Amino acid sequence: MSDRKTIALDAMGGDEAPTIVIRGADIARERYPDVDFLIYGREPEIAPLLNKLAKLKAVATVIHTDDVVRSADKPSIALRAGRGSSMRLAINAVRDGEADGVVSAGNTGALMAMAKFVLKTLPGVDRPAIAAFFPTLRGETLMLDLGANVLCDGRNLVDFAVMGNAFARCVVGVQQPTYGLLNVGSEEMKGHEALQDASAVLRESDLPGEFVGFVEGDDIAKGTVDVVITDGFTGNIALKTAEGTASLISEYMRRTFKSSFFAGLGYILARSAMRKLRKRLDPRRYNGAIFLGLNGVVVKSHGGTDALGFANAIGVAIDMIKYGIVERTRADFANLTQTAPNAQAVTG
Amino acid sequence: MSDRKTIALDAMGGDEAPTIVIRGADIARERYPDVDFLIYGREPEIAPLLNKLAKLKAVATVIHTDDVVRSADKPSIALRAGRGSSMRLAINAVRDGEADGVVSAGNTGALMAMAKFVLKTLPGVDRPAIAAFFPTLRGETLMLDLGANVLCDGRNLVDFAVMGNAFARCVVGVQQPTYGLLNVGSEEMKGHEALQDASAVLRESDLPGEFVGFVEGDDIAKGTVDVVITDGFTGNIALKTAEGTASLISEYMRRTFKSSFFAGLGYILARSAMRKLRKRLDPRRYNGAIFLGLNGVVVKSHGGTDALGFANAIGVAIDMIKYGIVERTRADFANLTQTAPNAQAVTG
Numbered sequence: 001m002s003d004r005k006t007i008a009l010d011a012m013g014g015d016e017a018p019t020i021v022i023r024g025a026d027i028a029r030e031r032y033p034d035v036d037f038l039i040y041g042r043e044p045e046i047a048p049l050l051n052k053l054a055k056l057k058a059v060a061t062v063i064h065t066d067d068v069v070r071s072a073d074k075p076s077i078a079l080r081a082g083r084g085s086s087m088r089l090a091i092n093a094v095r096d097g098e099a100d101g102v103v104s105a106g107n108t109g110a111l112m113a114m115a116k117f118v119l120k121t122l123p124g125v126d127r128p129a130i131a132a133f134f135p136t137l138r139g140e141t142l143m144l145d146l147g148a149n150v151l152c153d154g155r156n157l158v159d160f161a162v163m164g165n166a167f168a169r170c171v172v173g174v175q176q177p178t179y180g181l182l183n184v185g186s187e188e189m190k191g192h193e194a195l196q197d198a199s200a201v202l203r204e205s206d207l208p209g210e211f212v213g214f215v216e217g218d219d220i221a222k223g224t225v226d227v228v229i230t231d232g233f234t235g236n237i238a239l240k241t242a243e244g245t246a247s248l249i250s251e252y253m254r255r256t257f258k259s260s261f262f263a264g265l266g267y268i269l270a271r272s273a274m275r276k277l278r279k280r281l282d283p284r285r286y287n288g289a290i291f292l293g294l295n296g297v298v299v300k301s302h303g304g305t306d307a308l309g310f311a312n313a314i315g316v317a318i319d320m321i322k323y324g325i326v327e328r329t330r331a332d333f334a335n336l337t338q339t340a341p342n343a344q345a346v347t348g
Numbered sequence: 349m350s351d352r353k354t355i356a357l358d359a360m361g362g363d364e365a366p367t368i369v370i371r372g373a374d375i376a377r378e379r380y381p382d383v384d385f386l387i388y389g390r391e392p393e394i395a396p397l398l399n400k401l402a403k404l405k406a407v408a409t410v411i412h413t414d415d416v417v418r419s420a421d422k423p424s425i426a427l428r429a430g431r432g433s434s435m436r437l438a439i440n441a442v443r444d445g446e447a448d449g450v451v452s453a454g455n456t457g458a459l460m461a462m463a464k465f466v467l468k469t470l471p472g473v474d475r476p477a478i479a480a481f482f483p484t485l486r487g488e489t490l491m492l493d494l495g496a497n498v499l500c501d502g503r504n505l506v507d508f509a510v511m512g513n514a515f516a517r518c519v520v521g522v523q524q525p526t527y528g529l530l531n532v533g534s535e536e537m538k539g540h541e542a543l544q545d546a547s548a549v550l551r552e553s554d555l556p557g558e559f560v561g562f563v564e565g566d567d568i569a570k571g572t573v574d575v576v577i578t579d580g581f582t583g584n585i586a587l588k589t590a591e592g593t594a595s596l597i598s599e600y601m602r603r604t605f606k607s608s609f610f611a612g613l614g615y616i617l618a619r620s621a622m623r624k625l626r627k628r629l630d631p632r633r634y635n636g637a638i639f640l641g642l643n644g645v646v647v648k649s650h651g652g653t654d655a656l657g658f659a660n661a662i663g664v665a666i667d668m669i670k671y672g673i674v675e676r677t678r679a680d681f682a683n684l685t686q687t688a689p690n691a692q693a694v695t696g
Binding site for chain 2: 136147150183216217218221234235237241245246247248253256260262268270271272273277281291
């Protein structure tokens with residue numbers, strides 16, 4: 001009996017596919033010697049890359065398809081017309097038990113629509129969510145939803161809390177995670193109805209860890225809680241605002257160090273420390289958006305990442321598989337339905 | 349006839365009131381020699397501060413009141429019970445024509461509720477909004493609403509666009525401002541109904557400048573548009589997420605330069621350039637949240653700012669007065685009602 005795991009890769013997703021996918025898989029292959037790869041996409045483009053990477057080739061199987069989901073395709077179109085696409089075939093592999101998880105750097109909306117259609121949501125889960133890690137003063141914080149669901153009711157937010165909580169315990173290893181709802185103030189009466197509904201349910205729930213109530217935008221970077229819960233509209237705006245602010249400050253820094261001879265000299269002296277800082281804030285380090293609530297492991301890589309970033313996204317999928325996130329989430333939802341029937345009552 | 353302007357100050361608002369208010373007024377007095385001050389608050393606390401500042405004392409009048417709106421007071425309570433408070437009396441001075449504008453570092457919700465009640469909104473404006481400047485790669489971007497209205501319909505967002513547009517032209521001096529609606533994607537069909545409604549109206553409107561459609565979270569720091577329009581919930585989350593991210597990176601930087609002898613030496617060499625960078629990102633520079641859509645000039649200072657930050661908030665109020673923002677906004681709404689009756693039709 002082998003403990004080997006298999007990852008299905010959509011080789012055709014992302015700005016520089018299939019190059020970064022294959023090179024990323026090779027980095028992941030070094031890190032995880034017990035992983036095999038199923039690589040879906042255009043064989044004539046994939047084979048030359050793979051031929052240069054003998055060790056990867058030894059643990060990889062290429063499944064050819066000409067069909068590709070484009071980044072501009074609408075999810076509904078991709079769902080109907082993309083049945084033979086590399087993205088769809090890679091997801092099918094998880095459904096059919098041929099792979100333990102799938103990673104794609106392609107169209108997020110199409111990936112979510114296909115994953116939901118093919119793999120289905122877990123029992124008790126109304127809608128899956130997209131989660132990712134944010135760097136904070138205290139380590140890392142998981143936030144969800146980051147864009148799968150523009151409109152959410154209280155029930156959806158409660159579901160996201162259960163999923164995020166399960167992930168924090170099972171994959172991150174925080175036994176008693178703290179979690180809070182993203183709002184415009186921490187007072188009990190703040191925010192819209194969905195937040196009030198979700199807060200009422202979570203205050204009464206017996207989820208492990210501590211529900212701290214409402215948290216604000218600056219609590220994300222402070223690391224006030226292990227898990228920040230929000231709707232997909234707000235989460236997406238917060239994610240991109242944080243990314244934009246970080247880029248702005250990096251650019252200001254670059255200009256600062258170039259602004260005078262002494263500043264340039266200072267940079268040279270501080271270079272090794274600055275490199276550590278850059279590494280800490282490296283977006284590639286946080287690459288790998290996690291699809292939660294599905295009956296299978298699905299990870300979305302940033303479309304503009306490089307091989308290292310793609311390898312990190314594969315790493316996220318492998319962690320989710322090894323720590324059994326799907327089984328943990330399924331068990332938590334079964335438990336929630338039995339002990340907190342209120343959670344089902346706020347469906348708006 | 350004199351061209352002197354008068355600013356009413358709530359001396360009791362903010363963490364270190366009345367000290368920072370009085371010291372801030374003295375800095376503003378130096379910058380704006382043609383401004384007089386009406387200072388509302390506890391005279392026994394204000395007088396000793398003012399006695400040390402002879403030049404400020406010469407252009408200031410203190411109006412004593414014991415009553416103060418506390419930072420934890422609910423707006424509705426403050427509105428009923430705070431009729432004799434320093435905040436309320438300072439707003440009354442604008443209504444009564446004794447002052448041209450009011451600045452307070454007190455409770456934001458109470459200030460907005462009182463200002464709306466006492467000064468009223470401009471004709472055609474359903475709800476006032478809170479606006480502020482964000483530093484960007486291309487200069488500064490104005491964003492509104494930042495928290496006055498948690499729930500907004502399309503009509504509200506259109507109103508915010510008109511107000512922000514007027515401010516950009518009249519106070520910032522951009523003749524043809526670009527403006528966009530904050531959304532989770534730039535494609536036409538993205539986002540919730542209020543955004544779709546507002547976008548449809550703004551595409552057809554003849555506001556000066558250019559409506560670019562939807563912008564995303566990272567467009568704020570990129571400076572893609574002069575004015576970013578959003579609801580108060582999303583705007584507040586974006587503002588605080590940006591502040592949190594900036595603080596996080598500052599803290600990482602501080603640790604980086606302290607992490608080794610060479611890094612520390614590098615910092616010393618780059619110090620003068622770093623000082624410029626800090627100045628550029630100094631939150632005090634962006635202090636002064638602008639209340640738009642009211643029949644009078646109201647500026648909210650951050651409660652935790654210092655004298656320099658408070659002086660900057662006074663400067664924002666003086667600019668709004670000098671450039672006639674209230675008259676400009678009134679004229680734009682009159683014009684909009686005549687030429688684009690659709691704007692009134694999206695009321696949800």
